[in-house]
Amino acid sequence: EPEVTQTPSHQVTQMGQEVILRCVPISNHLYFYWYRQILGQKVEFLVSFYNNEISEKSEIFDDQFSVERPDGSNFTLKIRSTKLEDSAMYFCASTQDSGANVLTFGAGSRLTVL
Amino acid sequence: DQQVKQNSPSLSVQEGRISILNCDYTNSMFDYFLWYKKYPAEGPTFLISISSIKDKNEDGRFTVFLNKSAKHLSLHIVPSQPGDSAVYFCAASRRTGNQFYFGTGTSLTVIP
Numbered sequence: 536e537p538e539v540t541q542t543p544s545h546q547v548t549q550m551g552q553e554v555i556l557r558c559v560p561i562s563n564h565l566y567f568y569w570y571r572q573i574l575g576q577k578v579e580f581l582v583s584f585y586n587n588e589i590s591e592k593s594e595i596f597d598d599q600f601s602v603e604r605p606d607g608s609n610f611t612l613k614i615r616s617t618k619l620e621d622s623a624m625y626f627c628a629s630t631q632d633s634g635a636n637v638l639t640f641g642a643g644s645r646l647t648v649l
Numbered sequence: 650d651q652q653v654k655q656n657s658p659s660l661s662v663q664e665g666r667i668s669i670l671n672c673d674y675t676n677s678m679f680d681y682f683l684w685y686k687k688y689p690a691e692g693p694t695f696l697i698s699i700s701s702i703k704d705k706n707e708d709g710r711f712t713v714f715l716n717k718s719a720k721h722l723s724l725h726i727v728p729s730q731p732g733d734s735a736v737y738f739c740a741a742s743r744r745t746g747n748q749f750y751f752g753t754g755t756s757l758t759v760i761p
Binding site: 539541568570576577578579580583591626628637638639640641642643 | 651683685690691692693694695698738740748749750751752753754
């Protein structure tokens with residue numbers, strides 16, 4: 536069964552450092568997402584991406600965050616200058632179409648900012 | 650602004666009995682709802698969905714009920730099995746949008 540793959544599974548970084556989280560969505564999917572879950576809290580929407588541009592973003596997704604699809608397969612989330620509160624599980628997801636479709640999630644990347 | 654709420658953080662059920670997980674939403678524009686199951690150290694996996702044109706959708710042991718007037722949905726698992734022990738998230742979206750809103754999750758423990 537096709538799956539969304541994420542790397543790294545766990546990254547530890549110092550506050551102020553740049554972090555790039557990588558995702559390979561399912562090959563025939565067109566919509567890509569990043570969500571995060573701070574420990575003990577809800578899964579929060581960060582950004583959606585379609586046709587090589589951001590289609591929606593939340594208030595969390597400020598200027599410190601950026602997304603990119605550098606080639607035909609990878610979808611990356613960059614945090615320019617990490618803060619302690621960026622520590623969370625980051626989930627990449629993809630779907631074939633928008634709206635009434637199923638999001639398929641990756642296993643997540645745990646980011647720990649010290 | 651929490652548009653999707655799961656007010657029970659945890660639930661324990663005896664094996665073989667029914668598990669009922671509840672979810673409320675505030676945005677009347679939502680017209681598509683999903684339930685996801687999440688095991689520790691894994692991403693959420695899709696379980697079952699329902700469109701707002703229906704009030705019930707069944708898939709094996711899992712049934713989702715939607716009450717649009719109450720803005721409430723529930724997931725029934727019958728019979729519950731120990732392997733069902735996980736965190737369950739409900740999610741909502743609009744067909745015309747591409748953002749999915751998630752609840753905080755309910756941790757289900759099925760006791761053998």
